[in-house]
Amino acid sequence: MKTKTVKTLRLLALTLPLLSLLSVAQAQQKTLNVGANIGNVPWEFQDASGAYVGFEIELVNDIAKRIGAKVNIVNTPFNGLFAAVQSGRIDLAISSITITKKRLETVSFAQPYYDSDQSLTVASASTLKSLADFKGKTIGVDTGSTGAMYATERAAQYGYTVREYTGLNPAMLDLKSGRIDGYVSDIPALLYYAKVTGGVKVVQRLSTGEQYGIMFAKDSKLAVQFNNQINLMKKSGALAELHQKWFGVLPEKTTSTVKLMSMPK
Numbered sequence: 001m002k003t004k005t006v007k008t009l010r011l012l013a014l015t016l017p018l019l020s021l022l023s024v025a026q027a028q029q030k031t032l033n034v035g036a037n038i039g040n041v042p043w044e045f046q047d048a049s050g051a052y053v054g055f056e057i058e059l060v061n062d063i064a065k066r067i068g069a070k071v072n073i074v075n076t077p078f079n080g081l082f083a084a085v086q087s088g089r090i091d092l093a094i095s096s097i098t099i100t101k102k103r104l105e106t107v108s109f110a111q112p113y114y115d116s117d118q119s120l121t122v123a124s125a126s127t128l129k130s131l132a133d134f135k136g137k138t139i140g141v142d143t144g145s146t147g148a149m150y151a152t153e154r155a156a157q158y159g160y161t162v163r164e165y166t167g168l169n170p171a172m173l174d175l176k177s178g179r180i181d182g183y184v185s186d187i188p189a190l191l192y193y194a195k196v197t198g199g200v201k202v203v204q205r206l207s208t209g210e211q212y213g214i215m216f217a218k219d220s221k222l223a224v225q226f227n228n229q230i231n232l233m234k235k236s237g238a239l240a241e242l243h244q245k246w247f248g249v250l251p252e253k254t255t256s257t258v259k260l261m262s263m264p265k
Contacts, residue, residue, distance in 0.1 A: 030069045032222075034060050035076040035090035042192040042246050043096050044073075055246040056094040059113065060214065062238070063229045082107065085217055092222065093215040096188070099264050108218050109264050110227040112211035112256040113239060118150050119187035120204040121194070123176055130204045135159035137181035140171040147185040150206060168193065175200055188247065195248030202249075211256050213264065227263050234260055 036044040036056070044054040052073050064071045074090050081093040085107060098116060099109045120139075122128050128137070136159060141148035143164040151162050163180055165171040168189065174180045176199045183190070187205055194200050216223040233239040240258055243251045251257035 031072050032060075032064055032069050032092065033072050033074050033090045035074050035081045035084050035093040035095075037078040037081065037095040038073070038075045040078075040095050042188065044094060055114075055242060056096070056214075058242055058245075059239075060092070060094060062233070062242075063226055066229050066232070067225055081215065085215055088217065091216070092220075092226070096212050097215050098210050099213045103215075104264060106218060108216045108220055108223045109213035110216070110223050111230055111261040111263055112213045113230055114188070114212040114243075114257055115205075115207075115255040116210040116212055117187050117208050118147050118184055118206035119190050119202045120206060121175070121183045121185070121190045121200050121202050122181065123178070124199055124201050126181070126201075126203075128181060128203065131158045131160075131206075134182060137161070138163055138179075140165055140174060140180040140183040142166070142168065142171070142185055145185060146208070150208070151184040172197070172200060191247035191249065195246075205252065223263065231260055234258060 036052070038052065039045055040054070042054055043056045044052060047053045057073070061071050074084075076084055076090065076093070078095055081090075081095060081097070082103075084090045085093045096114075096116065097103075097109075099112055103109075120131060128134065131154065138161045139151050139155075140163050141151050143166055148162070148164065151160075155162050160181075163174075165174075168185070171180070171183050172193065175183050183200075184206065187202060190200070190202050194202055214223075214226055216226075230239070233242075234257075240251055243249075243257050253259075
């Protein structure tokens with residue numbers, strides 16, 4: 001009996017310091033302040049319970065977990081994200097931020113994870129598959145949008161008529177009812193609409209070269225850490241699975257959601 005008691009005491013003497021060190025490590029776990037323009041569906045928004053959800057919310061939470069950090073979302077207007085990351089008020093920023101050469105002069109980005117192209121959307125029962133099928137047809141666009149610019153510039157080439165709308169919903173009602181034959185707009189918004197609402201389908205990606213990335217202070221070491229983890233998520237298929245969850249389809253293999261890429265410079 002005495003021997004068992006001695007062994008137990010020795011075991012506790014060895015275990016308690018390890019538990020103490022673990023508690024200290026957990027307490028010292030780094031918290032990353034992540035700037036996000038909440039309300040940017042489906043990238044970052046609040047669900048019915050008030051929790052922050054979305055493609056990019058899940059992405060940064062996954063990466064933070066992989067590097068042993070926690071995430072604190074800081075709701076920030078889009079135009080305030082740049083100054084906030086440069087001043088150090090936040091550690092990184094998300095909100096479907098397009099990587100541009102001009103922005104790279106003052107901030108850094110991890111490799112892109114989403115190609116933000118335009119898209120051609122048609123009714124679910126439609127047999128139209130590309131702009132080449134739209135001679136004599138009508139395409140809807142959102143007034144003043146990059147989609148409107150794209151469609152208008154190519155109207156003479158493909159022989160279709162452009163009809164302008166204010167907002168997505170009225171255009172989708174007309175598309176489903178057959179009053180227009182197609183709709184051109186940002187692909188993430190239409191993929192998400194097709195997944196959640198139904199009745200329409202995205203049939204063609206219209207490449208514009210825009211790509212989204214996570215933004216950091218210039219030459220931030222954290223950017224390199226995130227870039228490495230995005231590499232691993234692409235290799236494992238985790239990023240493709242995230243795309244399928246939020247947009248209802250797997251990403252094309254030619255896009256930055258799948259392809260391994262270098263950090264933009």
